Amino acid sequence: MNAADETEDLGSLVQPVADADERAAESALRPTSLAEFEGQPRVSDQLGLVLEAARHRGTVADHVLLSGPPGLGKTTLAMIIAGEMGAPLRISSGPAITHAGDLAAILSGLTEGEVFFLDEIHRMSRPAEEMLYLAMEDFRVDVVVGKGPGATAIPLEIPRFTLVGATTRAGLLPGPLRDRFGFTAQLDFYDTAALEHIVHRSAELIEARLDAAGAAEIARRSRGTPRIANRLLRRVRDYAQVRADGRITPALARAALELYEVDELGLDRLDRAVLRAMCTRFGGGPVGLSTLAISVGEERETVEEVAEPFLVRQGFLMRTPRGRVATPAAWRHLGLAVPGGASGPDTAPDLFG
Numbered sequence: 477m478n479a480a481d482e483t484e485d486l487g488s489l490v491q492p493v494a495d496a497d498e499r500a501a502e503s504a505l506r507p508t509s510l511a512e513f514e515g516q517p518r519v520s521d522q523l524g525l526v527l528e529a530a531r532h533r534g535t536v537a538d539h540v541l542l543s544g545p546p547g548l549g550k551t552t553l554a555m556i557i558a559g560e561m562g563a564p565l566r567i568s569s570g571p572a573i574t575h576a577g578d579l580a581a582i583l584s585g586l587t588e589g590e591v592f593f594l595d596e597i598h599r600m601s602r603p604a605e606e607m608l609y610l611a612m613e614d615f616r617v618d619v620v621v622g623k624g625p626g627a628t629a630i631p632l633e634i635p636r637f638t639l640v641g642a643t644t645r646a647g648l649l650p651g652p653l654r655d656r657f658g659f660t661a662q663l664d665f666y667d668t669a670a671l672e673h674i675v676h677r678s679a680e681l682i683e684a685r686l687d688a689a690g691a692a693e694i695a696r697r698s699r700g701t702p703r704i705a706n707r708l709l710r711r712v713r714d715y716a717q718v719r720a721d722g723r724i725t726p727a728l729a730r731a732a733l734e735l736y737e738v739d740e741l742g743l744d745r746l747d748r749a750v751l752r753a754m755c756t757r758f759g760g761g762p763v764g765l766s767t768l769a770i771s772v773g774e775e776r777e778t779v780e781e782v783a784e785p786f787l788v789r790q791g792f793l794m795r796t797p798r799g800r801v802a803t804p805a806a807w808r809h810l811g812l813a814v815p816g817g818a819s820g821p822d823t824a825p826d827l828f829g
């Protein structure tokens with residue numbers, strides 16, 4: 477077990493966001509070419525064409541905007557773009573660029589053709605954003621010298637580069653910024669078959685022994701997210717090494733994930749506590765968010781931002797103007813009788829195939 481594994485927060489095994497330690501552990505598992513980047517065939521095909529065309533013409537590739545929830549492969553794709561273009565990669569993020577000067581320093585230090593990955597691009601400061609418009613379009617920045625009425629803008633040529641912007645909230649990007657990207661890709665949640673392949677590939681890389689059915693058990697619980705699949709795989713491997721002979725069979729994967737309190741649809745303890753509170757204490761709702769949060773002993777924000785998105789996506793919870801409501805699928809998932817015997821599917825639909 478390496479240091480990154482030891483520091484991983486077991487309480488958030490199925491949350492999509494990663495901390496710095498986990499990102500370090502992830503780097504060994506990243507696919508390095510588009511051919512290896514599975515599960516988003518439309519994005520791979522379209523992006524492949526954009527890059528090949530640029531290589532053909534001997535120019536830098538168009539700017540690329542990647543949007544989608546955390547853990548679906550935006551950083552990985554930025555690295556792949558640089559690799560496929562044989563270009564160096566520079567990485568920064570919106571919150572790290574507080575002044576336009578920070579951005580000017582980065583842009584003027586790029587080499588010709590370099591790929592500049594700007595994560596969380598929607599969180600950049602306004603002046604930096606405006607500087608980026610000009611840089612993306614004309615490969616030029618205006619450096620302002622002096623203050624007040626005597627201030628002058630000195631144009632500075634910068635090397636031609638490819639900007640790869642990543643955002644979890646494409647809707648928050650101003651139109652003029654969005655329009656300056658030549659190619660935009662929306663990453664979707666992965667289906668279970670793609671996640672199985674990813675788990676297999678990762679297992680080979682970390683030398684975990686895994687059969688097909690074991691991979692399926694992990695993939696099913698991974699909430700459509702490769703990062704979660706890789707994380708569950710690492711935890712199941714720990715279990716296999718400590719409690720068994722190292723081989724990951726379906727029964728072993730199930731036992732390990734039960735220990736970590738991740739159920740067969742990928743819900744964790746908090747998710748189930750929220751659903752249970754709604755069904756058993758509030759008759760299925762509607763119940764206000766604050767009341768719900770207090771009843772599970774969590775902050776309002778934690779319930780809203782950590783638990784709810786997946787529960788809504790999975791069809792267990794509805795947000796209504798009068799409060800949160802548990803669906804019949806939620807009652808059934810908890811093994812409870814649906815009040816009034818409401819009809820509906822026995823379980824929530826598997827949104828990931």
Ligand SMILES: Nc1ncnc2c1ncn2[C@@H]1O[C@H](COP(=O)(O)OP(=O)(O)OP(=O)(O)O)[C@@H](O)[C@H]1O
Pocket residue numbers: 492493494502503505506507512513514515516545546547548549550551552553595674702703706
């Ligand atoms: N298509 C894929 N095939 C195999 N592994 C993948 C794929 N997409 C992502 N991964 C793996 O999932 C993990 C998370 O991916 P990545 O860091 O690229 O996500 P992200 O979208 O940039 O997340 P964030 O928004 O939190 O930065 C990495 O370990 C990566 O190897």
